[in-house]
């Protein structure tokens with residue numbers, strides 16, 4: 001039903017739109033509109049997304065529906081021979097709960113089939129994503145206090161053993 005492929009450079013704008021929409025939907029109830037704008041303008045800057053899409057150590061892929069519309073995004077970086085770090089996984093709210101997140105995650109593990117562990121950090125209040133990661137076999141290995149653009153974030157560090 002959904003196809004996964006590495007993102008083309010001319011799809012960055014569409015990917016950014018999915019990220020903005022999903023970010024607002026996910027964090028709108030926790031952070032002010034100003035804070036969301038500040039964080040997303042840094043994390044989802046077109047220049048940064050383009051750089052990641054061109055980076056050979058990064059798997060930046062999109063899930064598309066049958067009309068070829070992007071419904072989800074994943075970005076995973078190879079940190080070293082054993083370790084992967086997931087920068088983001090975002091599925092358009094209209095398509096959540098339909099297996100898109102699972103397909104994106106599986107595709108990244110297939111792409112980096114030699115890796116031994118996958119780490120990520122998730123906002124503590126984001127119960128939906130935390131439930132998804134636990135369901136997918138991730139374990140909580142720590143917590144962090146971060147500040148991004150003057151906005152305080154409490155994050156949970158997850159890790160999944162691979163192979």
Ligand SMILES: CC(C)(COP(=O)(O)OP(=O)(O)OC[C@H]1O[C@@H](n2cnc3c(N)ncnc32)[C@H](O)[C@@H]1OP(=O)(O)O)[C@@H](O)C(=O)NCCC(=O)NCCS
Nearest residue numbers: 089090091096097098099100101102122128129131132135
């Ligand atoms: C988290 C997210 C990526 C999951 O993607 P998804 O396509 O909705 O997830 P899937 O349909 O593949 O679900 C996989 C499993 O996770 C579990 N899961 C997904 N959403 C859940 C929820 N809201 N509550 C509890 N469990 C959930 C399901 O039980 C499902 O298991 P099942 O196959 O046995 O039913 C997606 O909901 C999302 O984009 N959320 C907003 C953005 C976000 O928070 N990203 C992560 C930032 S760290």
